Amino acid sequence: MNALTACLDLYLVSDKPSDDQPSASEIPDDVWEQFTRDTERDIRASAPKEPSARARMVTERLREQEARGELPPGWRTGPSLEMNGRSARRRKLWAALGVPVAVAVALVALKPSLLPGDPFGTGESRAAAASPLPDETTAPTAPPGASDPETPTLDEPFAGSPALRWADGEAGIVLPGAKAVGAVPKGRVEQALKLTRKLLIAANLDPGTVRGERPEAALSVLDPEQPEILDRFDTALRSPSREHDPLTLFTRFDPDEIRLVGDVIKTRGRMTFGKGSHGGVAVHADYTFVYPVSRADGSTEVTRTIVRRVLDVELADPARYRTTPGRLVVLNYDEEVGNTACDVDDGYLHPQFPSSGDRGPDPAGPTTDPYDRSRSLDEGHSCGTVTRT
Template sequence: MPEKPSDDQPSASEIPDDVWEQFTRATERDSHASAPKEPSARARMVTERLRQQEARGESPPGWRTGPDMMNGRAARRRKPWAFLGVPVAVAVALVALKPSLLPGDPFGADGSSAAASPLPVETAAPTAAPGASDPEIPTLDEPFAGSPALRWADGEAGIVLPEAKAVGSVPEERVEQALKLTKKLLVGANLDPKAVRGARPDAALSVLDPKQPELLDELDTALRSPSRKHDPVTLFSRFDPDEVRPVGDVIKTRGHMTFEKGAHGGVAVRADYTFVYPLVRADGPTEVTRTIVRRVIDVELADPARYRVTQGRLLLMEYDQEIGNSSCDVHDGYLHPEFSSSEPTGAAPSGPTTDPYDRSRDLDHDPDECGTVSRT
């Protein structure tokens, strides 16, 4: 019995009109191209010679009589192919127009699956800056196009805690608590959607020890009345909602934590993370830019039995930051990304050019020096 066409092949009713029209035109062209033509003199000579050999029983092996033809099944076996000719050809046309229709998209239609594969978790400082990326322009659909951050983890997933182990007399459970509190501080200061949109970063502040009154007073002043001396962006990533808005809800994150015995009977944690924010203007234009913020913070979960500290709160010992693509010398409590289509605002850069994605460098720059970035 003739084989039936495969149910996996698309039927004519399932084929979009534009694809069917393209296939019909291609079929008509092929039909015209394959129309019978007057054979050449040489072709007529060869055909006549083969006809005479066949009449004498001298047909060469394989000429109209191959192994598949001798068993009498070749014609029947070819019928399914003839019957499937149109559906198969349409399927080929569909795949040519949209390779992703094939299971698993074996042709890699986007051409970037390998390049966009996630990076392994960072467990220590890298030894060099990430390599050059394709010079793609970020869009609303692909806000991280052309950025090394395309392969970074999304948001909190990029803050992977190291395995907690006892440090001296500090038990493993205490170390784990310090690591989790540090992550909560990072998330509240850099990833919380409301805080990033300019709201007060209460989640981050709740992690800090209130028995550091001078620190908390300074942070409150910075949030309430920002100035050069008290600028909240030195610890919190904040954007003016009247100026810009985030593209989507993904902030790319990469970094690592380390820990050791602290100076106050507890465990000291150092966190070194970079956050990448895709943004557009709040007034409507769809040009996408990115601001890159790297933060290095040192905290300690001190021993409340030996020091006057609050149980379950962190002492913020030191913090530093490097901000890429934000206007210089503007201290209104927000980061101000610049767009390639706009004139730059703030003071002109006077410092060196750096790669904001280079996590192999120490942050040893002059805090009052404003430089330029090699890429965003």
């Protein structure tokens, strides 16, 4: 088959209508006329046009001026250069921003926590991890979870401690809502709660008490009609011994040996109340205090001592019992200390530092977590080992 025959065959095949396509005779006249007009218009629009006489004259004149050197160099490419100029400025801008942006990207790659929130879904952000815990309103059922094994420093004394999320000082002693207890009116219950809070603060958070001074503010809350208590602590503060130990109610460090790091003591616990045995309202307090400390010789090493106190007091009924209005009767007090030297009865706590050399014989008591507030305090005061500070 030659080329002419192939073209003819193709023309005949393409011109032959298929079974499902309408033939020309089946197309309405008005549709066919519209198709014809549109086709002719498109052909005229796409056909090359000869330049007008004026366009030919302008082109010829510009060519002659260019030949005589009367046109500036690059006159044909003016718009293109302007576009490239804008592009160059844009590239310079990104180059100027590129260095700090690259640095920022590198920093974020090394430390994603620099970004606010948790954009990469890596878990809880640092801010959220250190956010304050809600108040303790019921007894915990388990110890706090494990913390990052960070070493405390002068700038971050609570690093690596569950107490990082605890309240600061007095803010951690939150009173429950007062209400009447039997015949004891609400106002008297509120008074008992406030006096108990004052005792806890004066005995464990007052700067003078912590650095070993006499805790006058705490003693002023105790009822003088309970002389055995006041006499016992007066002796303990004056001449401390195993039998008369001020540490059973007061937190004290030897200022010649230990200094508090910063001015924050972490606090966590709860307070409850009920009917008392002396016609008044009894208050039960259970609080843990965490003290970051360093040596007084200027060392930068930091450790922590943890003190838990359980206290039962009552604001007795002065109409029925011999008592002093506005003073508390002490019913029971107990304490547990984590990280202090054993068998030292000088009235001060003696924190042990990781770098300490001779620590004496190994403690014979149990191993405990001083942050575990879910357990009750053991009877006695055996010297044991703490799992963390």
